[in-house]
Amino acid sequence: MSLKILNVDDDMINRKLLTTMIKKDQEVTSVVEVENGEEALRKLRSEEFDIVLLDIIMPILDGLEVIKVMKADKTMKDIPIIILTTDETKKAQALELGANDFLPKPVKTNLLLEKIHNWTNL
Numbered sequence: 540m541s542l543k544i545l546n547v548d549d550d551m552i553n554r555k556l557l558t559t560m561i562k563k564d565q566e567v568t569s570v571v572e573v574e575n576g577e578e579a580l581r582k583l584r585s586e587e588f589d590i591v592l593l594d595i596i597m598p599i600l601d602g603l604e605v606i607k608v609m610k611a612d613k614t615m616k617d618i619p620i621i622i623l624t625t626d627e628t629k630k631a632q633a634l635e636l637g638a639n640d641f642l643p644k645p646v647k648t649n650l651l652l653e654k655i656h657n658w659t660n661l
Contacts, residue, residue, distance in 0.1 A: 576600030
């Protein structure tokens with residue numbers, strides 16, 4: 540099985556670090572990086588992804604808004620979402636809106652890969 544992951548974070552260093560961690564997994568064939576929620580939704584409408592790694596606090600369109608749009612759209616509502624945050628309040632809101640799981644920042648590689656596998660049934 541191969542995985543296609545959407546990595547959404549406004550911080551370029553965080554995005555690159557996460558992609559490097561993810562690519563240690565042989566099951567991952569593609570990681571697409573975007574820097575805000577608006578770009579994420581555009582990608583989700585034009586390509587198929589197995590899972591979304593989503594930062595919550597971003598300019599333009601934050602992660603909470605992305606979750607709302609994804610869960611209201613029949614083509615995106617079943618894509619698992621793992622949020623990445625240090626903010627407990629935002630974490631709770633994201634889970635209430637329909638995010639599937641969360642990882643605290645800074646992210647640990649083994650936990651990240653374990654959660655990706657759990658939500659993509661690998």
